[in-house]
Amino acid sequence: GEDVEQSLFLSVREGDSSVINCTYTDSSSTYLYWYKQEPGAGLQLLTYIFSNMDMKQDQRLTVLLNKKDKHLSLRIADTQTGDSAIYFCAERDVDTGRRALTFGSGTRLQVQP
Amino acid sequence: KAGVTQTPRYLIKTRGQQVTLSCSPISGHRSVSWYQQTPGQGLQFLFEYFSETQRNKGNFPGRFSGRQFSNSRSEMNVSTLELGDSALYLCASSSGEVETQYFGPGTRLLVL
Numbered sequence: 001g002e003d004v005e006q007s008l009f010l011s012v013r014e015g016d017s018s019v020i021n022c023t024y025t026d027s028s029s030t031y032l033y034w035y036k037q038e039p040g041a042g043l044q045l046l047t048y049i050f051s052n053m054d055m056k057q058d059q060r061l062t063v064l065l066n067k068k069d070k071h072l073s074l075r076i077a078d079t080q081t082g083d084s085a086i087y088f089c090a091e092r093d094v095d096t097g098r099r100a101l102t103f104g105s106g107t108r109l110q111v112q113p
Numbered sequence: 114k115a116g117v118t119q120t121p122r123y124l125i126k127t128r129g130q131q132v133t134l135s136c137s138p139i140s141g142h143r144s145v146s147w148y149q150q151t152p153g154q155g156l157q158f159l160f161e162y163f164s165e166t167q168r169n170k171g172n173f174p175g176r177f178s179g180r181q182f183s184n185s186r187s188e189m190n191v192s193t194l195e196l197g198d199s200a201l202y203l204c205a206s207s208s209g210e211v212e213t214q215y216f217g218p219g220t221r222l223l224v225l
Contacts, residue, residue, distance in 0.1 A: 031211065042117075042203055043216040088156065092212075098169050099144060099212055100158035101205075 006089055006104035013112050018076040020107045022089030025070060029094040033101065034063065034074045037086045046074070046087075076109075084111045114140055117206050117217035125223045131192040134220045138185050138206030144168075145187040146214060147179060150201040159202075162187055191222075199224045 003025040012018045024032065030051040035043040049056045049063045049072075056063045062075040076083055086108050090101040118137045126132050138145050147159040158171040162181035179189040185206075191198055201221050205214035 031213075033213070035216070042119075042218040043205075045213060045215060048211070048213055090156075099146060099161050099207065099214075100169050100171065101146075101148075101156075101214060102158075103156040105155050 004089055004091055004102050004104040006087075006107045008105065009108050009110070011110045011112060012079050014079060014081055016079055018074075018079045018083070018109055018111075020074045020076075020087050020089075020109065022072040022074075022104055023070055024072065024089070024091045026091055026093050026102075031092045031094060032063075032065065032072050033090045033092070034061075035088045035090060037088065037106070039085075043088065079109075079111050081111045081113055084109055117204055117215055119202075119204050119217040119220050121220060122218065123221050123223075125225065126194050127225050128194055128196060130194050131190060132194060132222060133188055133190045134202055134204075134222075136187045136189075136204030136206075136217060138187070138204075139208075139215055142206035142208040142215075143185050144207045144212065145181055145185065146205045146207070147187070147189050148203045148205065149173075150203060150219070151197075151199070156203070159189065194224045196224050198222065 006022045033048040034046040047058050060077045064073045086106040088106045089104040120135045144163045146161040150156045160179050161169040165181045176192045181187045201219045203219045205216045207214045
C-alpha cells in the first residue's frame with residue numbers, strides 16, 4: 001500500500017534555501033505532488049513530478065526524485081517569510097487507476113526574518 | 114478561470130445532526146474528490162466522483178456519503194454527526210491526463 005512520510009518541522013532564516021524531504025513506498029508508476037497550506041486555507045498546488053523523472057525546476061522551486069531510495073525533496077531558493085506554511089507531499093498511484101491522493105503528515109516551515 | 118469553491122466555509126452542528134457540504138469544481142473539470150483533514154489523522158481521502166458516478170471510496174463509515182450532479186457540482190453528507198467528525202473538509206477537482214487535483218478553501222465543521 002501507499003505510505004508517505006515527512007519530517008514535521010523545519011526552521012530557516014530568510015534568504016536561505018529550504019529543503020523539505022519526503023519518502024514514499026509505492027513502487028508503481030506514480031505522480032508525486034507538493035502542496036502548500038497556509039493557516040485557515042486550503043491546499044495550494046506548488047508542483048508535481050512523475051516517477052520517471054529525476055528533477056523538475058519551476059522558478060524558486062526545485063523537486064528532486066531519487067527513485068531507488070523513493071525519496072522526494074522540495075528545495076525553495078531564497079526563502080521568504082511568506083513561504084512560512086505547512087508543506088504536504090502526496091502521491092497518486094497511476095497503475096491502480098485510483099485518483100485518491102495519499103498525503104504525508106506535512107512539514108511546518110518556519111522562516112525567521 | 115475561477116477556482117474550486119466550497120460552501121459554507123464554516124459550520125457548527127451538534128451531535129446527532131446531519132450536514133451537507135457543497136463543492137463547485139473548476140469549470141470544465143469533471144472529477145471531484147473529497148478529503149477530511151484533522152490534526153490527529155491528517156489528510157484522508159473520502160471519495161471521488163466522475164460524471165455523477167462514485168469511482169473510489171476511502172475507509173470511512175456509511176454515515177459519509179456524496180453525490181455529483183450533471184453540472185459536476187458535488188455535495189457530501191454526513192449523518193448522525195459525532196464529535197470526531199469535526200474537521201476541515203476539502204474538495205478538489207481535476208481533469209486531463211495528469212488529473213492534478215486543485216483544492217478549494219475547505220469547509221470547517223465543528224461538532225459540539
